[in-house]
Amino acid sequence: MTDRTTHDTARTTATYRVETAEDVTKVAELMAGEQSSGTFVDVPGETDALRERHAARVESITEQETVAEPSLPGASSPSEGADSPYTRADVEISYPIENTGTSLPNLLTTVAGNLYELWPLSGIRLVDIALPEAFAAANPGPQFSVEGTRDLVGVHDRPLIGTIVKPNVGLTPAETADVVEAVVEAGVDFVKDDELIADPPYSPVHERVVAVMEVIDRHEAATGSRVMYACNITGTVDEMLERHDAVKDAGGNCVMVSLHSVGLAAVQTLRAEADLPIHGHRNGWGALSRCPQLGFNYEVWQKFWRLAGIDHLHVSGLRNKFTESDESVIRSAKAVQRPIAATDDVAMPVFSSGQWADQAPDTYEALGNCDLLYLAGGGILGHPDGPGAGVAHLKQGWEAAVRGIPLEEYAEDHEELGTALAFYGKR
Known part of the structure; x- marks a missing residue:
């Protein structure tokens, strides 16, 4: 894993190691929607223009190993007869800085909030984050x-x-x-x-x-x-x-x-x-x-x-x-x-x-x-x-x-x- 510092000046990019019995691509899209403009059903007001400005975006998915047993309880189970029940993958998701501003508490809510409770995930760990320069400019950092x-x-x-x-x-x-x-x-x-x-x-x-x-x-x-x-x-x-x-x-x-x-x-x-x-x-x-x-x-x-x-x-x-x-x-x-x-x-x-x-x-x-x-x-x-x-x-x-x-x-x-x-x- 590389320790990333800055990335897109208008977006924060978080990398997650996920584990799921579901289709990884669909799960990644679910994660992006849950933490930005979407929810589990379409709602009035979620226009194309709003999504263009505020939606999180799946930047990449890299599948890793598969495991037979879930790491965490409560997640969805694999379909019957599946050869590789639980897939682990590294998922990169970027979030518009406009959603959080340079607020650290709200950034934390965005990149590490309800994601940890999503039912398709039998594992999720935040492993990397690349921040726009604006966060360092707006927050004081160490004084001494x-x-x-x-x-x-x-x-x-x-x-x-x-x-x-x-x-x-x-x-x-x-x-x-x-x-x-x-x-x-x-x-x-x-x-x-x-x-x-x-x-x-x-x-x-x-x-x-x-x-x-x-x-x-x-x-x-x-x-x-x-x-x-x-x-x-x-x-x-x-x-x-x-x-x-x-x-x-x-x-x-x-x-x-x-x-x-x-x-x-x-x-x-x-x-x-x-x-x-x-x-x-x-x-x-x-x-x-x-x-x-x-x-x-x-x-x-x-x-x-x-x-x-x-x-x-x-x-x-x-x-x-x-x-x-x-x-x-x-x-x-x-x-x-x-x-x-x-x-x-x-x-x-x-x-x-x-x-x-x-x-x-x-x-x-x-x-x-x-x-x-x-x-x-x-x-x-x-x-x-x-x-x-x-x-x-x-x-x-x-x-x-x-x-x-x-x-x-x-x-x-x-x-x-x-x-x-x-x-x-x-x-």
């Missing part, structure tokens, strides 16, 4: 992106090394500050709240961010090093705007939101008012992606959030603790780093989940750059010699990766890396 994020922490020659506050929930603001103090003193560049804590009664944002920023400010005064803290402000639109201002007033330098929980329109509103980078967490992504015949490819999904204004996007990590393959992780990260349209609105991919120095060489080789956030929990806190050694071994691992030196060789005169290889390598 890679360079702005790097400027805020003063790190330009390697990934930003970070971690997550643990335990995920239950810590008071003072206890959160204690955890942050330990990892800040260990040398991280970045620390974030877990997605499970936003503004609970025992740790409201306005109290938590003050406690944490006192720690970060003391550290900067003593060392000259600035740490970015992504404070989770997920909530209603009004709550997020208020919490953003609380973070800013406390001297904070990043806010975090759970994207699926708040939605595109909320992110767009936050982006319009925000003076801080927005760290986008993708929790719930598996519900949209884990079934290969349903949902979205990440390459499509991330475009919506980048256009809406997200600066950092999670992509999991190599050899992670979840189900996503290494190949999928790298495709996702490359997509986040690839410009949309002719603009330079790239975001910073966030690698996490079971990461330690072991994955650094493969990550660097695959991406060809280190413009990323590299988050480790156990990879820092679980190091036998403590969090400071945990951070050091990650930085050493990336130094080795960028210099093209095998980790085992680099570890010969880098004790923290050597200890990590012996410890984590046995697990």
Whole structure:
């Protein structure tokens, strides 16, 4: 699959992997009609002139393999005696931009709305999208992106090394500050709240961010090093705007939101008012992606959030603790780093989940750059010699990766890396 950016300046082209027991050509036409000017019967007012201006158009159909069983329940069954009951195909459909304007929520409704419920489809996945340049021109994209994020922490020659506050929930603001103090003193560049804590009664944002920023400010005064803290402000639109201002007033330098929980329109509103980078967490992504015949490819999904204004996007990590393959992780990260349209609105991919120095060489080789956030929990806190050694071994691992030196060789005169290889390598 190619990651398409722009296409016809007046049309958005979406590519779907479909599965059906029906005639694929008829199903493709049904999809186009359902998501534009048509419905299941002819209706008054659907004139030739209206269709010419507003109808979606089937651009191509490429049949793939056939399967004996449907991927999803509830779809129509094949006719009796059919040799190839369910056909999979790649279907390209283009939609006039006049139908949606440059509205991201309405674009999402058009390319990924009721299509998922059509009875002839036993599988449908949105795998690619080519957007007119107008979408990038009309939507702000990331405010800080890679360079702005790097400027805020003063790190330009390697990934930003970070971690997550643990335990995920239950810590008071003072206890959160204690955890942050330990990892800040260990040398991280970045620390974030877990997605499970936003503004609970025992740790409201306005109290938590003050406690944490006192720690970060003391550290900067003593060392000259600035740490970015992504404070989770997920909530209603009004709550997020208020919490953003609380973070800013406390001297904070990043806010975090759970994207699926708040939605595109909320992110767009936050982006319009925000003076801080927005760290986008993708929790719930598996519900949209884990079934290969349903949902979205990440390459499509991330475009919506980048256009809406997200600066950092999670992509999991190599050899992670979840189900996503290494190949999928790298495709996702490359997509986040690839410009949309002719603009330079790239975001910073966030690698996490079971990461330690072991994955650094493969990550660097695959991406060809280190413009990323590299988050480790156990990879820092679980190091036998403590969090400071945990951070050091990650930085050493990336130094080795960028210099093209095998980790085992680099570890010969880098004790923290050597200890990590012996410890984590046995697990």
